[in-house]
Amino acid sequence: MRSLPARRSVTAVVLAAGAVLATAVPAFAHVTVQPNTAQQGGYTAVAFRVPDESATASTVKLEVTVPTDHPIASVSTQPVPGWSATVDKTPLTTPVKTDDGDSVTAAVSKITWTADATGKVGPGQFQEFKISFGPLPKDTDKLVFKALQTYDDGTVVRWIDEAKPGQPEPQHPAPTLTLTPAANAAPAAALNVAPTTTAAAKSDDGTARTLGVVGIVVGVVGAGLGAAGLRRRSGTPSA
Template sequence: MRTSTARRLATPGVLAAATLAATAVPAFAHVTVQPGTAAQGAYTAVAFRVPDESDKASTTKLEVSLPADHPVASVAIQPVPGWTAVAAKTQLATPLKTDDGDSITEAVSTITWTADPTAKIAPGQFQEFKVSLGPLPTDTDALVFKALQTYDDGTVVRWIDDTKPGQPEPQHPAPTLTLTKGVAPTPTTPPKTTPAAAAPTTSSADSTARTLGVIGIVIGAIAALLGALGFRRRPSA
């Protein structure tokens, strides 16, 4: 009786412990953008890091949407061996102005990477897809890139959930790039320097040499004259 009773009491405890253990398992890695921060108004290179979270299926495609409310004028894609990248553009309701005063009427809206049969992201592996962006907007503190991850078994994971401050992280958060205020460089005053004394020119040196030569000749002539006068004044023997 005691053994049976102990088993009945232990069963709910085991179930509770199993439930607690299941909830304590850390969440799988998400699709993220690395690094997670960049300066407003700057050009930067980021990588969309894509882990394969499946036990059996491999990742074959990644589609990333760039925010339509904050378009980026310049987008360049770094090639990934075994993957084909296609950038789709869309017309802008409000053209972007460049530093040269030109207008940009369309911008990249989505980038889709597709793997060939030898380049799939296998379970337990990850891949990075690098993109150069700029100039980054100055009127927002974050860019949210909604992403779709497709597996070879047909599963599509939608990384599109917004992460709200003060609330738990959603199950499938969208990759987010935080934008920080740029720090203006502090102007510095170069130390004052005293100009070095100019070296004498060749012409001035030659003039000085000629003057000294003339003085030497004059002194020599005077000495010769005095010597002649002294010789004349000697009494004859």
């Protein structure tokens, strides 16, 4: 028979393991954006990955808020069978100039996907909602997309908490896209040097061939003159 301290130790271990699992499970059930990085200033395609974490209810709606403090002018959605998508825009108080000189007067503020009877995401399943959008802002290193996930039993999960540096991950973190500076243009400049180098190599090769041909001609001429001299000497009578 186990002693009381031994039973307490076993109970403590079980409770600790349960606590670890309780904190670990939600990490696999977050609504996320994939991939989670993109380059500033360009266009990109991403997917909002939505797992159904309910044991009994199905996901029937996803609302994603697009931040307007760093405006996105254009968004295209990829069709998802059984779902419809709508894109809302908000007028900007101050128009934004693009690199092409165009003036953006309205920015995308919200994308909503709604399921029909055939499109529900059931328990233990997930769905990806893909978009192509841009140009991405150059004045921030991330975009935070606050999202609402609605179940057919009326439950709404709010994925709106922003992670803070040095602090534990929140229970319902908002999908976040990290923006990185555009790649350095130096490699492209280096590529422009290649044709010049190749041309120089071709020029050197052509010169070498020309000199080779001249050398052969000179050799042939010299051989001919030598042969003629021998014939003349052989035809001269001895004294």
